[in-house]
Amino acid sequence: xxxxxxxxxxxxxxxxxxxxxxxxxxxxxxxxxxxxxxxxxxxxxxxxxxxxxxxxxxxxxxxxxxxxxxxxxxxxxxxxxxxxxxxxxxxxxxxxxxxxxxxxxxxxxxxxxxxxxxxxxxxxxxxxxxxxxxxxxxxxxxxxxxxxxxxxxxxxxxxxxxxxxxxxxxxxxxxxxxxxxxxxxxxxxxxxxxxxxxxxxxxxxxxxxxxxxxxxxxxxxxxxxxxxxxxxxxxxxxxxxxxxxxxxxxxxxxxxxxxxxxxxxxxxxxxxxxxxxxxxxxxxxxxxxxxxxxxxxxxxxxxxxxxxxxxxxxxxxxxxxxxxxxxxxxxxxxxxxxxxxxxxxxxxxxxxxxxxxxxxxxxxxxxxxxxxxxxxxxxxxxxxxxxxxxxxxxxxxxxxxxxxxxxxx
Amino acid sequence: xxxxxxxxxxxxxxxxxxxxxxxxxxxxxxxxxxxxxxxxxxxxxxxxxxxxxxxxxxxxxxxxxxxxxxxxxxxxxxxxxxxxxxxxxxxxxxxxxxxxxxxxxxxxxxxxxxxxxxxxxxxxxxxxxxxxxxxxxxxxxxxxxxxxxxxxxxxxxxxxxxxxxxxxxxxxxxxxxxxxxxxxxxxxxxxxxxxxxxxxxxxxxxxxxxxxxxxxxxxxxxxxxxxxxxxxxxxxxxxxxxxxxxxxxxxxxxxxxxxxxxxxxxxxxxxxxxxxxxxxxxxxxxxxxxxxxxxxxxxxxxxxxxxxxxxxxxxxxxxxxxxxxxxxxxxxxxxxxxxxxxxxxxxxxxxxxxxxxxxxxxxxxxxxxxxxxxxxxxxxxxxxxxxxxxxxxxxxxxxxxxxxxxxxx
Numbered sequence: 001x002x003x004x005x006x007x008x009x010x011x012x013x014x015x016x017x018x019x020x021x022x023x024x025x026x027x028x029x030x031x032x033x034x035x036x037x038x039x040x041x042x043x044x045x046x047x048x049x050x051x052x053x054x055x056x057x058x059x060x061x062x063x064x065x066x067x068x069x070x071x072x073x074x075x076x077x078x079x080x081x082x083x084x085x086x087x088x089x090x091x092x093x094x095x096x097x098x099x100x101x102x103x104x105x106x107x108x109x110x111x112x113x114x115x116x117x118x119x120x121x122x123x124x125x126x127x128x129x130x131x132x133x134x135x136x137x138x139x140x141x142x143x144x145x146x147x148x149x150x151x152x153x154x155x156x157x158x159x160x161x162x163x164x165x166x167x168x169x170x171x172x173x174x175x176x177x178x179x180x181x182x183x184x185x186x187x188x189x190x191x192x193x194x195x196x197x198x199x200x201x202x203x204x205x206x207x208x209x210x211x212x213x214x215x216x217x218x219x220x221x222x223x224x225x226x227x228x229x230x231x232x233x234x235x236x237x238x239x240x241x242x243x244x245x246x247x248x249x250x251x252x253x254x255x256x257x258x259x260x261x262x263x264x265x266x267x268x269x270x271x272x273x274x275x276x277x278x279x280x281x282x283x284x285x286x287x288x289x290x291x292x293x294x295x296x297x298x299x300x301x302x303x304x305x306x307x308x309x310x311x312x313x314x315x316x317x318x319x320x321x322x323x324x325x326x327x328x329x330x331x332x333x334x335x336x337x338x339x340x341x342x343x344x345x346x347x348x349x350x351x352x353x354x355x356x357x358x359x360x361x362x363x364x365x366x367x368x369x370x371x372x373x374x375x376x377x378x379x380x381x382x383x384x385x386x387x388x389x390x391x392x393x394x395x396x397x398x399x400x401x402x403x404x405x406x407x408x409x
Numbered sequence: 410x411x412x413x414x415x416x417x418x419x420x421x422x423x424x425x426x427x428x429x430x431x432x433x434x435x436x437x438x439x440x441x442x443x444x445x446x447x448x449x450x451x452x453x454x455x456x457x458x459x460x461x462x463x464x465x466x467x468x469x470x471x472x473x474x475x476x477x478x479x480x481x482x483x484x485x486x487x488x489x490x491x492x493x494x495x496x497x498x499x500x501x502x503x504x505x506x507x508x509x510x511x512x513x514x515x516x517x518x519x520x521x522x523x524x525x526x527x528x529x530x531x532x533x534x535x536x537x538x539x540x541x542x543x544x545x546x547x548x549x550x551x552x553x554x555x556x557x558x559x560x561x562x563x564x565x566x567x568x569x570x571x572x573x574x575x576x577x578x579x580x581x582x583x584x585x586x587x588x589x590x591x592x593x594x595x596x597x598x599x600x601x602x603x604x605x606x607x608x609x610x611x612x613x614x615x616x617x618x619x620x621x622x623x624x625x626x627x628x629x630x631x632x633x634x635x636x637x638x639x640x641x642x643x644x645x646x647x648x649x650x651x652x653x654x655x656x657x658x659x660x661x662x663x664x665x666x667x668x669x670x671x672x673x674x675x676x677x678x679x680x681x682x683x684x685x686x687x688x689x690x691x692x693x694x695x696x697x698x699x700x701x702x703x704x705x706x707x708x709x710x711x712x713x714x715x716x717x718x719x720x721x722x723x724x725x726x727x728x729x730x731x732x733x734x735x736x737x738x739x740x741x742x743x744x745x746x747x748x749x750x751x752x753x754x755x756x757x758x759x760x761x762x763x764x765x766x767x768x769x770x771x772x773x774x775x776x777x778x779x780x781x782x783x784x785x786x787x788x789x790x791x792x793x794x795x796x797x798x799x800x801x802x803x804x805x806x807x808x809x810x811x812x813x814x815x816x817x818x
Contacts, residue, residue: 058747338467
């Protein structure tokens with residue numbers, strides 16, 4: 001792929017962001033742990049084009065209602081994010097608090113109020129500690145730096161065990177374009193209620209409509225392989241900002257630079273999505289569930305999600321238990337027509353189920369060997385078509401329960 | 410209620426079953442634990458009318474395929490059940506094994522082969538150990554006794570911690586009618602894949618069509634409050650048998666005895682359903698989720714199940730964490746229209762959420778007090794109609810994960 005030839009990837013402690021972007025992250029005291037960062041700021045020196053995708057949960061947090069509207073303007077200069085409190089189910093006060101956060105950020109940065117986006121993640125149903133946040137914003141702004149992305153990525157974490165920050169650079173005729181992404185994790189795959197935030201910044205020059213289309217297409221094959229419409233938190237938000245400081249002319253479809261850019265962008269999104277699953281709450285395994293041989297990709301996806309979501313299947317992965325019958329049983333409840341007697345199942349290439357029953361040459365020892373691996377793949381072949389879909393999931397562990405039983409208090 | 414005046418209930422160690430029924434349970438060696446009962450037989454001295462409801466999972470175990478067909482005949486004499494192996498995903502051999510079980514049972518009891526029902530529960534995807542079962546059936550038959558129901562209830566258990574056996578008796582002009590029910594538990598509420606078996610026997614005299622209608626109506630308001638179509642195991646089966654030995658004339662709708670019978674039957678079913686939840690895998694809490702003020706009962710049920718099923722809500726119950734925001738967020742993903750700003754939530758009578766935000770007088774200490782209880786109720790009022798629905802659920806505990814990570818091996 002051309003994209004891979006001309007780009008390099010910096011995963012993790014990437015220092016320098018896209019040209020014209022700065023960031024900062026500080027501890028303002030929302031989180032109780034001493035020194036835990038909980039307030040992040042991203043700033044563009046020039047107006048950036050912006051596109052966003054937001055939770056489809058009927059219960060929407062105040063910052064979702066606010067930022068969704070603001071993004072429609074298509075232009076932004078700054079994004080202020082707090083962790084530790086979702087500002088969800090907080091009524092009118094919640095909306096007033098979002099506005100106050102946006103206003104103060106705009107004042108401190110001397111930018112238009114309508115170009116400040118707001119995002120929150122954390123506990124639902126508690127008023128934001130506004131005194132701490134309003135005290136934090138001015139000092140946060142003084143910390144803005146082209147090297148501040150690591151701090152910002154830390155400040156958006158909740159139950160994540162490490163920040164998720166990825167940068168890729170691509171060469172163009174006129175220099176280099178950078179795409180930087182940061183994300184905070186969701187509890188589990190297809191995060192039922194755990195918030196997922198992802199912010200992707202680039203110094204490429206793109207029009208807002210093109211940015212929107214790219215975001216939608218990219219999310220469908222990356223973040224939506226781990227989360228799905230209607231099963232998202234009150235606060236989910238994915239933003240893509242492009243400030244144009246890295247290219248003097250806009251990228252257009254058809255343009256070769258555009259294709260490289262698109263591939264690079266999707267790779268950033270894919271890496272962030274995978275990083276979220278790998279840091280899934282309490283997980284000890286990452287398992288890719290692939291359903292192939294389906295009549296269409298919608299049915300393949302439905303089946304793959306059903307298996308990937310089954311607590312019994314996930315608990316069996318945790319226990320390294322070669323209980324493939326639970327996979328068959330989960331599929332049977334997906335409301336997708338298939339013939340159980342045609343199903344083959346592979347664990348990392350080993351045929352375990354053939355025509356719906358235990359494969360003749362399958363050995364429990366061999367399956368157990370696969371289940372010991374930290375990452376493996378389950379392939380389910382329906383033999384009734386040519387469509388397929390993959391979903392990345394985790395196991396269900398003691399630690400998942402521990403984390404979610406004690407998160408609030 | 411008339412039903413209550415004329416009936417008495419014997420929960421647990423009820424000895425004597427309905428007239429003309431006998432039962433037995435033995436250990437034949439399917440389960441590895443020394444002396445663990447795993448083979449049960451229920452026998453009616455005369456042909457009994459029978460009605461059944463079966464799993465809607467697309468992947469159906471061999472005994473489901475077999476017994477569903479046999480029940481259509483409307484008459485049965487015996488039911489043979491094994492635990493420890495579900496005989497699911499076992500192909501043609503599985504079907505031949507069911508037939509062999511039915512045939513041998515018929516031979517030993519000198520009854521028609523077409524009047525023997527078969528049921529299985531346990532691990533999926535492994536062939537039945539037929540040698541053990543075929544050796545077990547004759548000795549099981551010698552143990553048949555009107556006092557054998559406790560043994561039979563033990564022999565159908567898998568991860569249940571105790572047998573579930575309930576008997577109710579009602580006086581009629583001509584003596585006494587008994588309804589006896591036994592069940593084996595499902596892993597969790599709305600058991601995703603854990604098998605639920607329930608067998609209800611009565612010496613009342615009823616026609617098959619009436620029996621069928623009663624079973625369907627009763628299940629809707631009892632077992633279906635804890636499990637739901639499309640979310641059931643490969644082996645779920647509920648049978649209702651009536652042999653007529655307790656009444657010389659059939660019970661008909663309109664008849665006063667019929668009303669008492671119906672109320673008594675539904676109470677037996679309700680008690681079995683509740684017993685299943687109370688014995689839910691690893692549960693430390695039983696929580697009734699009631700959604701009221703809905704536009705219709707379908708929407709109320711959808712919302713109640715969504716909350717009752719959310720792993721984050723259930724983990725919060727386990728952690729005694731007053732995290733009502735997770736309830737709101739779960740509701741938001743149920744694809745039911747409601748106005749978050751009208752929602753009130755009560756924990757055992759204490760108003761916790763009012764108009765979608767934390768209630769003014771609600772104290773975290775008071776909520777925590779409720780969450781410490783072993784059983785409590787969450788009432789969610791939508792304020793948009795007069796319909797309601799309740800669902801009984803458990804918490805999500807370490808033990809749930811432990812049990813399901815290690816069940817197979």
